Amino acid sequence: MxxxxxxxxxxxxxxxxxxxxxxxxxxxxxxxxxxxxxxxxxxxxxxxxxxxxxxxxxxxxxxxxxxxxxxxxxxxxxxxxxxxxxxxxxxxxxxxxxxxxxxxxxxxxxxxxxxxxxxxxxxxxxxxxxxxSIPGHPWLDSPQWRVVGGTLHMNCRAQLLNENLLDLSHVSYLHPDSIGTDDVAEADVETEIEDRRVRVTRDMHDVMAPPAFEKVLGLSGRVDRKQVAEYFPPGFHVSHLDVKPAGATDESATFRHKAIHCITPERGKSAHYFWLLTRQYRIDDDEIDHLWLQAIPRVLEQDIVASEAIEEVLAAYEPEYPPEINIKVDAGPLAARRIIARMVAEESAEER
Amino acid sequence: MxxxxxxxxxxxxxxxxxxxxxxxxxxxxxxxxxxxxxxxxxxxxxxxxxxxxxxxxxxxxxxxxxxxxxxxxxxxxxxxxxxxxxxxxxxxxxxxxxxxxxxxxxxxxxxxxxxxxxxxxxxxxxxxxxxxSIPGHPWLDSPQWRVVGGTLHMNCRAQLLNENLLDLSHVSYLHPDSIGTDDVAEADVETEIEDRRVRVTRDMHDVMAPPAFEKVLGLSGRVDRKQVAEYFPPGFHVSHLDVKPAGATDESATFRHKAIHCITPERGKSAHYFWLLTRQYRIDDDEIDHLWLQAIPRVLEQDIVASEAIEEVLAAYEPEYPPEINIKVDAGPLAARRIIARMVAEESAEER
Amino acid sequence: MxxxxxxxxxxxxxxxxxxxxxxxxxxxxxxxxxxxxxxxxxxxxxxxxxxxxxxxxxxxxxxxxxxxxxxxxxxxxxxxxxxxxxxxxxxxxxxxxxxxxxxxxxxxxxxxxxxxxxxxxxxxxxxxxxxxSIPGHPWLDSPQWRVVGGTLHMNCRAQLLNENLLDLSHVSYLHPDSIGTDDVAEADVETEIEDRRVRVTRDMHDVMAPPAFEKVLGLSGRVDRKQVAEYFPPGFHVSHLDVKPAGATDESATFRHKAIHCITPERGKSAHYFWLLTRQYRIDDDEIDHLWLQAIPRVLEQDIVASEAIEEVLAAYEPEYPPEINIKVDAGPLAARRIIARMVAEESAEER
Structure with missing residues (x-):
């Protein structure tokens, strides 16, 4: 690394x-x-x-x-x-x-x-x-999972979102009103890097539930919360999100989600952002659909606002690049960057 | 060719x-x-x-x-x-x-x-x-012709319109609601190319009248229709448009028009489009003025929409150029392109 | 020169x-x-x-x-x-x-x-x-002077305003509805150029009062009017503006102002324009505050409109530059241009 x-x-x-x-x-x-x-x-x-x-x-x-x-x-x-x-x-x-x-x-x-x-x-x-070679996505076709989703657009380069999704420490600061608490940024992170996959895991025990969990799931107080951000380059992300009351051992107490993020470059410095949220609980409950359909775009818009603000800064320095440093949580994002670069280099070599 | x-x-x-x-x-x-x-x-x-x-x-x-x-x-x-x-x-x-x-x-x-x-x-x-050396335009000053006209603006390069006007097969597809029928695209075309003029002729006998002819001229059913698109580079076009009931031999049954199109580059990839329509019939009839003043800008706006859409595609590939092929009807447009290029080359040679 | x-x-x-x-x-x-x-x-x-x-x-x-x-x-x-x-x-x-x-x-x-x-x-x-090394500005902190001010923004390069402020002949043509009369452009000009300061003086005796003087100061008819435009590069301007009834010898009859203009480059071809107007008369009179707060932005907006129009012309010729000539009143503006260039060259030499 x-x-x-x-x-x-x-x-x-x-x-x-x-x-x-x-x-x-x-x-x-x-x-x-x-x-x-x-x-x-x-x-x-x-x-x-x-x-x-x-x-x-x-x-x-x-x-x-x-x-x-x-x-x-x-x-x-x-x-x-x-x-x-x-x-x-x-x-x-x-x-x-x-x-x-x-x-x-x-x-x-x-x-x-x-x-x-x-x-x-x-x-x-x-x-x-x-x-x-399309990444697997069984929950999207399964009757045991319920899916909601939508389409967003960003005036910034796709890679800003690819990296955002691989460093979920940001939810503590960018999404404190919905899915973030201080615990997330402070949790230990495990990063696994493969040829065609990056996986970043945060396993949090006995932490505070963020506001959205109370609102949608009725879960407040202390929870066990596990985030696994999986990236299948160039632009498919599956965030495995499990949450249950702290210490609960009954498997049925766990709320399971897969958040699917599809980041596709559009033109120059813009990108499409297609998202889906699947869940394995209350799959016939339209009210839950409705709550997630309201909550998710608000969260993602915060990511887009941040990424567009960064794009504006980057644009002002082009073709130069402002100084930048990496920190511990960047292992996943930097791996993503390297995989994309390698894929491009391989294609370029093949064409020669 | x-x-x-x-x-x-x-x-x-x-x-x-x-x-x-x-x-x-x-x-x-x-x-x-x-x-x-x-x-x-x-x-x-x-x-x-x-x-x-x-x-x-x-x-x-x-x-x-x-x-x-x-x-x-x-x-x-x-x-x-x-x-x-x-x-x-x-x-x-x-x-x-x-x-x-x-x-x-x-x-x-x-x-x-x-x-x-x-x-x-x-x-x-x-x-x-x-x-x-100004191209002749006698009908614009003649009391026997009645003129209406207007000013339009395009966010695309001037040449797109110069070529549009030399391939009137497009009226079948871009203007089917006003002046186009399938007959136009399928008509035989004669292209005459001179040093300072391109002329493209479509002589159509016993063809369907398009909607605008019925609306303005009261002509429906089968007509004889002749289009001669004349281009005087760099930006003056005279479309000679004659129409009469199919087979009519009485000269007075012919509705004669000259549509004048003046395409002038503005800034970078934009252009002015000044148009005039003269006619030799019912020259004191304000109602006919009014009908053409309504109909013509609608037709020309369709040309502008198409040209601006093409400009957007071309812009995305600059400084490269997407692949392109020519077809039979392009003889006139390609001649226009060559004349412009030659005029520029001659000026450049003179300056040296 | x-x-x-x-x-x-x-x-x-x-x-x-x-x-x-x-x-x-x-x-x-x-x-x-x-x-x-x-x-x-x-x-x-x-x-x-x-x-x-x-x-x-x-x-x-x-x-x-x-x-x-x-x-x-x-x-x-x-x-x-x-x-x-x-x-x-x-x-x-x-x-x-x-x-x-x-x-x-x-x-x-x-x-x-x-x-x-x-x-x-x-x-x-x-x-x-x-x-x-901050240029002195004692009137801005003095209880004997009253200050009003505001913030403006320009979509043009900063230097256009730096030069505008050093050639006040423009007030005759750009601001005839407020502070300009023909006398200003025709007055003799004295230009003093130092290493870090440019000063342009117009001392006008027995000239017509412009409209703003009557409106704000109650001064109409003939006046003695002195303008000293001082520039402290790169962007601080003090215009010393004294006016009194023509021939008045009583010092207390003089209306003294310092107009402070601060021109700071923003991004690429845009700039900030911060302005202050201090005066040494009727310093407790809110009505005078109000009149200047209304009048000054209107005047400065005229400068901005002119500068932005010039910027649009310049932009169309970039990276070339349209032909340009200098006239007598340009001594101050050209000096400003040279000082900026020298400052940049000195910095560049130090960095090497």
Whole structure:
């Protein structure tokens, strides 16, 4: 591990492309053309008549017109400028005013997979896309877990959130009105770093319950609380959050949650933030859904406000970088930074 | 002609300066100082007491104060900062607080010509300005033609509109609610390319009338329709538009129009769009004026929306350029691109 | 002195850092964290419990979080992201989740001095800060002078205002509705240039009173009017303004003012403009306070509008610079430009 106090490597300036990213909640996409920028590319999303999701480069190969300004015709898209008709695999079917459809007249089709209520997209070489490499997420498809979720947007680089999620000591200071208490920052941390995963564990016994636990779970006073932040680069996070009355030994007294955070670079210094919260208790209780649907975006907005404020500082120093130091809790975030850098370097080496 | 499918030369990054551009509708200018940026230069427009139009560099040679923030005094302009008084030829008449008026104390005066209800400006070397090289526009001054017009603005490069106007196949897809039908895109096209003119002709017999023809002209069902798009680089377009009931042989049954489009680069990636529509029928009918004054800006705004969307895509790839292919209908647009590039190259060679 | 008509050296692109700048009116700062950018750096201001002002770099050394988004705890500031606690001297007292507080865990503390109702800040090497080098301003602390003031902001480079204030011929053209008459621009000017001061004097006898004098002072008709604009680089200006009925010999008939202008670069092409007006007459008359508090911002906003318009022109030509000439009244402004350039060059030489 990098030694504390040694100047951190900087934030990655690129993200790897031969990876699965979350393009949005599955429910965001339908029988309508929808533009979303991902990793600096405009993508046109829609569903075929049979519901299969489609992602095409959102710029006509002829004159860069966004296809999303055109028309959905069955499973095809007609460009709204000069009428070239593209099939869902990106090949042109028709070029008005000429009979020949050149083979090069096609737009890129991105591999997509719908799974766990999320739409996953592969931003790199389509031949290398393997759905098996999507990180597991069994609770998102299980009838024993209840899921709520939403979509947020950030005017800052994606990596700021990737690192935020790997140092949960921040909840003590950034979220004291909801999920933070002093205990979190002071808890011992265990960081496990693998090739394609970082895991940061805080196991807290007999600590104060934060305000949100009382409000949503009816838990006040002393609790046992375990946080495991798992990061699957480049942008998928699972925070395993278990809480129970302090010392309770009855397994059924534990409130289990998985908080899923999907951080996808958008354009330059902005990113998408798709979140889900699953729970294994009171799964038919709409009131709990409602409470989390209110509480979570408030918490995440605090993260976004902090990250955007940091982005503004960083931007003012570009292309230089202001001095920075690392502390003990940065082991996880710095590992994330190194993995991204390594992924980018590997891709770059392969292209050569 | 360039072969289809071969990568297009890119959009021109510069426009020639030793050319006449349209600075606006003549009625836009009066006894008031008015700023308009043209080809990345701020220009101060006004009329002398006798009505003659004047165009001066809109930055005082002393400290760059826009003259348009000063005062019109008779035929002169007084800078609103330190009071230097400039005559309509750009020479300083008075420098307050000193007796000597340095010869170098002058601002550039641009040659201007008022003709056809338009104000033409020469953005280059004044000695080379020759009003005879302004493209002809007899219908704009003729009592047999009735003119309506207006001013629009676009947040995209001028060339996007120059090319839009030379490939009218787009009306089928971008303007189906007004002037487009499928017939237009499918019609045979004849492209004539000269040194200083591009002409694209679509002669359509016995085709469906688009919605606007019924609304304005009372023409529905089958019509004969002829479009000739003429481009006089760098930014003057005349679309000759004739329409009559299908098969009508009586010349008086033809509705004749000239749609004049004047595309002038403004600043960086923005442009002015001045338009006029002249017609040779019902020239005293205010109702027809009113209908075209409503219909035309709606059509042109669709072109602007498309062009601005394309600009946004292009901007995201700069300084690189996304891949692009050409199709048959691009003969006219590509010729326009080459003429602009040649004009710029010739100017650059002359300066050396 | 530089000869008129010879191309001016350009505006300085940097300002010296080993200098005192005004950070604001003293009343702007209190027991709250407040961000202000100065010379392209974010600064966190607050007062200790005993009222002493503090200025810290407004970015946590850990991850660039603005400290102003944290919490004031006694005399210390707790970062709102990961809870590092900084003392008023910038040293960390506590790093949550670890016992060791690294020596490098500190933020920069800027020397500040509160004097004359202003907060002065030293943006360079703290060891070289000497309060004795702050320009004198006895009237700001004297019971015989009454002070009103305010804070303005400009979207243009600071130097535009530094030069505006050294060529008061502009009041005739930019402020004719308040403090300008033709006499000002036409008055003889005496310019004295020292190493660290520029003084421009206009002594006007038997001239017309401008509108503001009648409104505020009850002085109309002919007056004797003396303007001495003193500039203490890099950004402190004292305009000594005396006015009396023309020919009056009774000293008590003179209305004496000192207009204090503090121009401090903010970020890139923007600046702070802090102003004070002191007077030596009717010092207990709130109505006079009120009249000046209304009149002065209106005048200064005219300067800002002009400067911002010039900035827009300059920006369009960057990195080039449009042609420019100097005239007689520019002796003071050009001297200011040279002093700034010299200060920057000296600092740069010292650093080598």
């Amino acid at each position: 990098e030694k504390y106090g040694v100047a951190a490597s900087r934030y990655p300036t690129q993200f790897p492309r031969n990876q699965w990213y979350v393009a949005g909640l599955a429910r965001d996409f339908g029988r309508v053309l929808q533009q979303r920028w991902l990793l600096d590319e405009p993508v046109c999303f829609y569903r075929r008549e049979d519901g299969t999701p489609v992602a095409l480069a959102d710029r006509c190969i002829h004159r860069q017109m966004p296809l999303t300004l055109g028309r959905l015709k069955g499973d095809d898209v007609e460009c709204g400028y000069h009428g070239i008709l593209f099939a869902a695999d990106g090949r042109a079917r028709k070029v008005p005013s000429q009979k020949h459809v050149p083979d090069r007249c096609r737009v890129r089709a991105y591999p997509v997979v719908e799974s766990g209520g999320l739409l996953w997209i592969w931003m790199g070489d389509a031949d290398r896309a393997d759905a098996a | 360039e072969k289809y499918g071969v990568a297009a030369s890119r959009y021109p990054t510069q426009f020639p300066r030793n050319q006449w551009y349209v600075a606006g509708l003549a009625r836009d200018f009066g006894r008031v100082l008015q700023q308009r940026w043209l080809l990345d230069e701020p220009v101060c427009f006004y009329r002398r007491e006798d009505g003659t139009p004047v165009a001066l560099a809109d930055r005082c040679i002393h400290r760059q104060m826009p003259l348009t923030l000063g005062r019109l005094k008779g035929d002169d302009v007084e800078c609103g900062y330190h009071g230097i008084l400039f005559a309509a030829d750009g020479r300083a008449r008075k420098v307050p607080s000193q007796k000597h008026v340095p010869d170098r104390c002058r601002v550039r005066a641009y040659p201007v010509v008022e003709s056809g209800g338009l104000l033409w400006i020469w953005m280059g070397d004044a000695d080379r300005a020759d009003a005879a | 530089e000869k008129y008509g010879v191309a001016a050296s350009r505006y300085p692109t940097q300002f010296p850092r080993n200098q005192w700048y005004v950070a604001g009116l003293a009343r702007d700062f209190g027991r709250v964290l407040q961000q202000r950018w100065l010379l392209d750096e974010p600064v966190c201001f607050y007062r200790r419990e005993d009222g002493t002002p503090v200025a810290l770099a407004d970015r946590c050394i850990h991850r660039q979080m603005p400290l102003t988004l944290g919490r004031l705890k006694g005399d210390d500031v707790e970062c709102g992201y990961h809870g590092i606690l900084f003392a008023a001297d910038g040293r960390a007292r506590k790093v949550p989740s670890q016992k060791h507080v690294p020596d490098r865990c500190r933020v920069r503390a800027y020397p500040v001095v509160e004097s004359g109702g202003l907060l002065w800040i030293w943006m360079g090497d703290a060891d070289r800060a000497d309060a004795a």
